[in-house]
Amino acid sequence: MNSEYAPVVITTLNRLDHFKACLESLEKCTLADKTDVYVALDYPPSDKYRAGWSKLSKYLHKKETSHLFKKLIVVRRERNYGIKFPNSNSRAIVADVQLNYDRYIFSEDDNVFSPNFLVFLNKGLEKFKDDDRISFICGYNYPMEFPKSFKNNFYISKHASPWGYATWFSKEEHIKKYYNLDFLKQLLKDKGSFNKLMKYKTSTVYSIINMIKNNIVYGDSARGSYICLEDKFCVFPKISKVKNIGTDGTGVNSKSKNNKLLDYNLNQLVDASESFEFTNDIFTNEPEMLIRHTPPKPLVKETYKKLIGKIDLFLFRHFNFVPKSKYI
Template sequence: MLAPICLFTYNRLAETKETVEALKKNLLASESHLLVFSDGAKNEQAQEKIKGVRQYLKTIEGFKSIQIFEASENKGLANSIISGVTNALEQYGKVIVLEDDLTTAPNFLNFMNQALDYYETIDVVQSINGFSPEIKKQNMFDVFYHTRTFPWGWATWKDRWDADIFSKEKIKKEISEDKTILMNLQNTCGSDITKMLLDSINDKNDSWYVRWVYAHFRKQTVGVYPKYALVNNSGFNENGTHCKAINPYKSVNDTDFRNKVQFNFNSQVRIDPIINKQFLRYFSKEYRVLIRLKLLLEKGGLKILLDDIKSKI
């Protein structure tokens, strides 16, 4: 049985249409159940936009079945995803999750479903990812692994998901009892992760994702990544709730890879040290500073210095 697709939407009509249209072009779309979760408005200004999104959602075709869940109040992204995924897993046992700013390759569902089947009995794998940052080292397989999973198109199983792992009080207690956790988390998952986690558990951001990463770290599990990206993020614009700058992650849209129907997985699940170094660079302080400089220079038109920075990122 194919995994159902959970799509989470808010008030971005253009991005939602782009996400759905790309998903409809997937080879397995017509065989897949689509569950759409439409969050309620934060304020009056968002109500009309959400109304437009919901009108569009009712016109969607091209899937085996379509269910739309309209929240009467604003849950926020974290609560919406945690509750929606939990409910879907209770019914189906596995899910593929997308937000409303992600466009997928035509074989995205092939990769996700094949990986869900392949790794179902390999407990060290907690999630499957559709996006992958550019990693220069290649191997004979179509995947690599990392503890830091990613939120841009992902999947998991019921036995590796529990709403309790997102408990802010539980995480606070663990951190207070073991003073080494935050340093080890940073060394394993990137220099940005500890502040993001602390902000999440102290209600300074609405990130479910950083708590999902923390769960991987605590359980010593990994996420599976495709060799090349099968998802693009279109949400880095003025309409984005969480993404308003530029996309900091290089990725490769390899045409041959995006046309594959069968994928070559690896049962020897381990984090390659060379890939690990390349992967974590995207979350280093140096890289984030260079990305910010790049944005500023692009606005200012300083081409020579910009070219120098581009050569380093």
């Protein structure tokens, strides 16, 4: 098992401009020349994706012959794997990587990285590998204001971010049951689990309802449920190592363009340093006085979503019925 430098896994389909920015920012990272990169190019589910998919495939053929990584391995799907767990494009490539590594870094194709992104995640993986409390090392962090007394360059949180994260396969084994929709349904029916999720992960509760509606498992919501209910934590950098450029209406989870949200993400300041050293405090909890600047959300739409979500949650928990209304 290779455990010195974690491989990077990137999933993609047809967004050439996003993917190009993602991969080429990764090439500029410290440790890129020591890193194996796996790209899982899914097959187009319909003709509307084919033109973009073809351009991306041609770009990858060129990059396979000239790149700055230790290795660039491109897996081209012969059929559409999609995003549905547990047989999605992402889970399939992660399963392949597991054959040769004990850890990995995951990103979708719409993230761009700071020069020290790989350094932060690799050092985090090594530093916390024997700490059972830590499940993920997250590269992205919201713009934040920390109290003056907070001197460390990282912190521990029950929040999680899917925008460029790292984990260990040994620890991920414990999460697998959360990728099962029947198991997630039971969490909402169980009083103790439901109350804990509502207290600490309210948005995840409504996400589970949406998963039940669509018969699909969202990996980030499943992992969020696990972190909350199993009392686990994520490691975050004080300054983000990732910028997300995909909230422009082109992605699976971003089907309509929100200019305020897009501006928020594109204008976010990220770390420009090429190196990173963890400060001394090994278990630095999220500061109580921390101010988290979250992205703007349309008030009317969010109010409507919450109302429908509450109705759907009530109907499911008390009558085992979920309407097919769509609010996300």
